[in-house]
Amino acid sequence: MSKTILLKNRPAGKPASTDFEIVEQETPVPREGEILLKSLYISVDPYLRGRMRNEKSYIPPFEINQPVESMVVAEVMESKNSNFRKGEFVSGMLKWKELQISHGTGLNRVDLDLAPLPAFLGVLGLTGLTAYLGLEKIGKLKAGETLVVSGAAGAVGSIVGQIGKIKGCMVVGIAGSDEKVDHIENKFGFDRGINYNTTEDMAGAIRQICTDGVDVYFDNVGGEILDAVLQNINKDARIINCGAISLYNETEVPTGPRPEGILIKNTALMQGFLVRDHVKDFGKALQQLAAWLQDGSLEYDETIVDGFEKLPEAFIGLFEGRNVGKMVVKV
Numbered sequence: 001m002s003k004t005i006l007l008k009n010r011p012a013g014k015p016a017s018t019d020f021e022i023v024e025q026e027t028p029v030p031r032e033g034e035i036l037l038k039s040l041y042i043s044v045d046p047y048l049r050g051r052m053r054n055e056k057s058y059i060p061p062f063e064i065n066q067p068v069e070s071m072v073v074a075e076v077m078e079s080k081n082s083n084f085r086k087g088e089f090v091s092g093m094l095k096w097k098e099l100q101i102s103h104g105t106g107l108n109r110v111d112l113d114l115a116p117l118p119a120f121l122g123v124l125g126l127t128g129l130t131a132y133l134g135l136e137k138i139g140k141l142k143a144g145e146t147l148v149v150s151g152a153a154g155a156v157g158s159i160v161g162q163i164g165k166i167k168g169c170m171v172v173g174i175a176g177s178d179e180k181v182d183h184i185e186n187k188f189g190f191d192r193g194i195n196y197n198t199t200e201d202m203a204g205a206i207r208q209i210c211t212d213g214v215d216v217y218f219d220n221v222g223g224e225i226l227d228a229v230l231q232n233i234n235k236d237a238r239i240i241n242c243g244a245i246s247l248y249n250e251t252e253v254p255t256g257p258r259p260e261g262i263l264i265k266n267t268a269l270m271q272g273f274l275v276r277d278h279v280k281d282f283g284k285a286l287q288q289l290a291a292w293l294q295d296g297s298l299e300y301d302e303t304i305v306d307g308f309e310k311l312p313e314a315f316i317g318l319f320e321g322r323n324v325g326k327m328v329v330k331v
């Protein structure tokens, strides 16, 4: 027998552990063309919250009483598919199952010479790609510009800020605690951090620090923090709408100040970004990320939660800021 985690209810507001159910199922046996995979590390991501709503989006919603899925690093336990050998490590979009069958479609081999296994869910996975490609495709950062990033101590944000420093920019990170601010300034070399939980006037704090205004804003959180950054943008600023975690659990999305006047006045660009639209650029981006890791110009954090059963708890923890860097569950 092996364990699977199902979505039991569509969460109302913030997800709760009762929205998930752990069930035991018979261990599957691979047939011709199939492989048996054992999950080793499973990624929890804020966007999974969107898939828990019964809404049309860029990716279909999860079904009730069916397994949740996300990116997983797994080991091939048995292979009846000539493309895979027993003992190989792969990553791919897989179910929240300890053991599962795959045809091998969409799986990538993991190169352990580059980094340890969980890094392929973070800096060398969709996280690193989102940071790199969001900045490249929309941010178009130039040396000497001012970059602001929110969710700055999180998985994507901490990579974004470091790329900003590599590119020679002034980098300001917005995060939820003094410890996180300290961490991004002292470990990752951000020029400054702002704790949004203890700062009453966010727009004023950004103005005080970004004395030359904001050229690029990499937005991971949306809502009031976006409103505050918009008040400080420069002419031709670029705003990358990567995520809006501050709104993901809202049952009614609050309205804020209208941004059109600010965008017109500054001839600014505000554009949504989906990493999945840039698959053709993944190879080149991963090469650059791996090169930076190897020459020491890029570092990364992981918050590794131990135990398959902790997946729901780790996922919920993203909405409470319980992670620094990439949140991953070790099975």
Ligand code: NAP
Pocket (backbone or CB within 6 Å): 045, 046, 047, 126, 127, 130, 151, 152, 153, 154, 155, 156, 157, 174, 175, 176, 177, 180, 220, 221, 241, 242, 243, 244, 245, 246, 247, 273, 274, 275, 276, 318, 319, 320, 321, 322, 323, 324, 325, 326, 327
């Ligand atoms: P993450 O930043 O590692 O984790 C989420 C963080 O969000 C938490 O640690 C918490 O940090 C912060 N947070 C939670 N609730 C918040 C709130 N109400 N207001 C402000 N901050 C809040 O997650 P990630 O994987 O790197 O993802 C970051 C964002 O990018 C998410 O919005 C995600 O959906 C998005 N994303 C988009 C794409 C794409 O293709 N568009 C791909 C990957 C990720 P604090 O302690 O600082 O609050």
